Amino acid sequence: MRILIADDHDLLRDTLVMFLENEGSMVIAAVGTFSQAAERIETDAPYDLILLDYNMPGMNGLDGLKSAIAMGDGQKVALISGEATKQIAEAALEAGASGFVPKSLPAKSFVNAVKFMAMGEQYAPIDFMTAPDEAETNPLAENLTDRELQVLKGLTQGKANKEIARDLDVSEPTVKLHMKTLYRKVGAANRTQAALIAREAGLF
Amino acid sequence: MRILIADDHDLLRDTLVMFLENEGSMVIAAVGTFSQAAERIETDAPYDLILLDYNMPGMNGLDGLKSAIAMGDGQKVALISGEATKQIAEAALEAGASGFVPKSLPAKSFVNAVKFMAMGEQYAPIDFMTAPDEAETNPLAENLTDRELQVLKGLTQGKANKEIARDLDVSEPTVKLHMKTLYRKVGAANRTQAALIAREAGLF
DNA sequence: TACGATCCTATCCGTTCGGATAAGTTACCT
DNA sequence: AGGTAACTTATCCGAACGGATAGGATCGTA
Numbered sequence: 300m301r302i303l304i305a306d307d308h309d310l311l312r313d314t315l316v317m318f319l320e321n322e323g324s325m326v327i328a329a330v331g332t333f334s335q336a337a338e339r340i341e342t343d344a345p346y347d348l349i350l351l352d353y354n355m356p357g358m359n360g361l362d363g364l365k366s367a368i369a370m371g372d373g374q375k376v377a378l379i380s381g382e383a384t385k386q387i388a389e390a391a392l393e394a395g396a397s398g399f400v401p402k403s404l405p406a407k408s409f410v411n412a413v414k415f416m417a418m419g420e421q422y423a424p425i426d427f428m429t430a431p432d433e434a435e436t437n438p439l440a441e442n443l444t445d446r447e448l449q450v451l452k453g454l455t456q457g458k459a460n461k462e463i464a465r466d467l468d469v470s471e472p473t474v475k476l477h478m479k480t481l482y483r484k485v486g487a488a489n490r491t492q493a494a495l496i497a498r499e500a501g502l503f
Numbered sequence: 504m505r506i507l508i509a510d511d512h513d514l515l516r517d518t519l520v521m522f523l524e525n526e527g528s529m530v531i532a533a534v535g536t537f538s539q540a541a542e543r544i545e546t547d548a549p550y551d552l553i554l555l556d557y558n559m560p561g562m563n564g565l566d567g568l569k570s571a572i573a574m575g576d577g578q579k580v581a582l583i584s585g586e587a588t589k590q591i592a593e594a595a596l597e598a599g600a601s602g603f604v605p606k607s608l609p610a611k612s613f614v615n616a617v618k619f620m621a622m623g624e625q626y627a628p629i630d631f632m633t634a635p636d637e638a639e640t641n642p643l644a645e646n647l648t649d650r651e652l653q654v655l656k657g658l659t660q661g662k663a664n665k666e667i668a669r670d671l672d673v674s675e676p677t678v679k680l681h682m683k684t685l686y687r688k689v690g691a692a693n694r695t696q697a698a699l700i701a702r703e704a705g706l707f
Numbered sequence: 708t709a710c711g712a713t714c715c716t717a718t719c720c721g722t723t724c725g726g727a728t729a730a731g732t733t734a735c736c737t
Numbered sequence: 738a739g740g741t742a743a744c745t746t747a748t749c750c751g752a753a754c755g756g757a758t759a760g761g762a763t764c765g766t767a
Contacts, residue, residue: 308585313610314518317525354586381512381585382558406517444713457696459753473715479756489723490754491695492661498702648743663723677745683726693753694724 300417301345304329305336306352306379311402315409322410333357333367340367345374347417348397353380353387361390368395377416388423398422442484450477451485454494455503504621505549508533509540510556510583515606519613526614537561537571544571549578551621552601557584557591565591565598572599581620592627602626646688654681655689658698659707 302325306312309331316327328343330336334357340349349371351364358364367376378391381402388399398416400409401424412422443451446467453463460478464471478490487493497503506529510516513535520531532547534540538561544553553575555568562568571580582595585606592603602620604613605628616626647655650671657667657678664682668675682694691697701707 308515308606309609310604310606310613311512311515311518313613314515314522317522317610318518321521400514402512402514405513406521409514409517446714454695455699457691457693457699459693461753469714470716472717475755476715478754482755487661489661489663491658491698494695495659495661495698495702498699650744665723673744674746676747679725680745682724686725 300325300347300414302327302413302417303336303339303343303346303349304379305331305333305350305355307331307355308352318406319410319413331355333359333363336363336367337370340371340374344372347375348413349374349376350379350400350413351376353378353383353391361387361394364391364396365394375416375419377422385428388428392421392423396421399427400424401427403427443481447477447481447484450474451481451493451497452503454478454490455497457494504529504551504618506531506617506621507540507543507547507550507553508583509535509537509554509559511535511559512556522610523614523617535559537563537567540567540571541574544575544578548576551579552617553578553580554583554604554617555580557582557587557595565594568595568600569598579620579623581626589632592632596625596627600625603631604628605631607631647685651681651685651688654678655685655697655701656707658682658694659701661698 302319304312304315304327306315306329312329312331316329319325319327328339328346330339333351333355336349336351340346349367351358351367353360355363364376364378375397376395377398377400378388378396379400379402380387383399383401388401391399397419398412398421400412400422404412404424408424416422449467450463453466458466460471460474464474467474478493482488482490482493485493485496487496506523508516508519508531510519510533516533516535520533523529523531532543532550534543537555537559540553540555544550553571555562555571557564559567568580568582579601580599581602581604582592582600583604583606584591587603587605592605595603601623602616602625604616604626608616608628612628616628620626653671654667657670662670664675664678668678671678682697686692686694686697689697689700691700
């Protein structure tokens with residue numbers, strides 16, 4: 300079984316290679332950047348499974364995953380990550396990944412997951428995926444009307460009321476009203492606070 | 504040689520334990536949170552070396568490192584991390600850590616570093632420590648005077664000029680002047696943009 | 708149909724901002 | 738001693754903002 304591992308943490312990569320090869324019946328190739336991984340996929344295909352680290356030079360979020368899937372010609376590509384959220388994992392599976400493997404997984408389970416995915420199954424740790432979305436989409440966005448969200452978006456881009464009014468094709472007083480009400484809703488005393496709160500909540 | 508490893512990534516922990524024990528002459532204890540590590544230090548001391556992950560439940564930045572050093576009664580404590588910056592590494596060594604080990608280290612070097620530190624030496628990878636500060640502390644902060652930074656800090660807390668003036672014990676016109684000049688310096692058209700830019704840059 | 712929620716517009720008023728200008732004080736460096 | 742940079746205060750003015758208030762339009766639901 301041929302496996303390609305791409306992770307920029309040498310420490311994990313080296314120990315992982317040793318661990319997997321110890322398992323027998325596995326041949327592991329390991330690289331440290333996405334571009335190296337892409338090269339291997341080009342020249343060294345096919346692999347039974349390709350593991351890509353989410354935080355790795357060249358990955359650029361899920362872009363790397365997607366292009367690896369595209370160029371892999373049917374090869375199975377899975378995401379591995381230490382910090383990624385459930386949302387990212389879902390997006391990865393959505394994009395066609397064979398699985399998502401958090402680094403918080405015990406090594407034994409990791410081996411099983413690798414075998415599982417190499418056989419063509421889709422893998423993701425149940426407990427990780429069923430964990431409640433932290434505070435759902437956003438406690439903020441829920442209470443805001445569409446218009447208020449649009450105004451807030453303009454605000455987080457540092458725009459003046461007048462600009463926002465022009466963008467939304469409404470009058471300035473209208474924008475000011477939405478502004479005032481959304482301040483109340485998000486608990487801000489002024490526009491700067493509102494903008495920071497929105498950013499903090501990960502909006503836009 | 505007794506080693507305690509605390510890291511919340513089971514994957515790395517498991518493989519690492521195996522790798523180190525394979526080396527012979529090492530007895531490894533491994534836990535996944537800072538509180539577990541603290542417990543081991545309390546009951547299971549002494550260790551020849553204690554390795555703490557920087558991103559781990561309960562660590563709270565360098566607080567965990569410091570308290571581990573304090574309670575360790577002379578035991579050597581080192582920091583291990585995948586994402587930490589050079590600044591953090593320096594602060595850790597400053598705080599009395601026996602070393603700093605990035606996860607980007609090859610497994611072989613890792614073993615050497617562990618032995619080195621267990622012998623009482625201070626370790627940190629040269630290339631990592633001598634790497635230029637990425638764009639210095641912050642391209643922004645460099646050009647701002649002390650006062651301007653203080654004003655900017657107040658701004659990122661959503662305060663009004665008047666509040667900031669009171670906090671810094673200066674008059675409001677003074678704050679406004681600093682405001683104006685720092686807008687120019689960071690390239691902001693208004694206070695909201697300045698606040699967002701500062702946050703974006705990781706200031707405060 | 709009536710109600711309520713949402714969205715839009717408008718006016719008014721006081722406050723806050725943003726910018727220009729002028730000028731004083733320290734402190735440090737040459 | 739002179740020069741420079743940073744920090745400080747002040748005044749003035751126009752623009753933007755924050756809040757209150759009072760309508761009107763639309764839409765879905767009771």
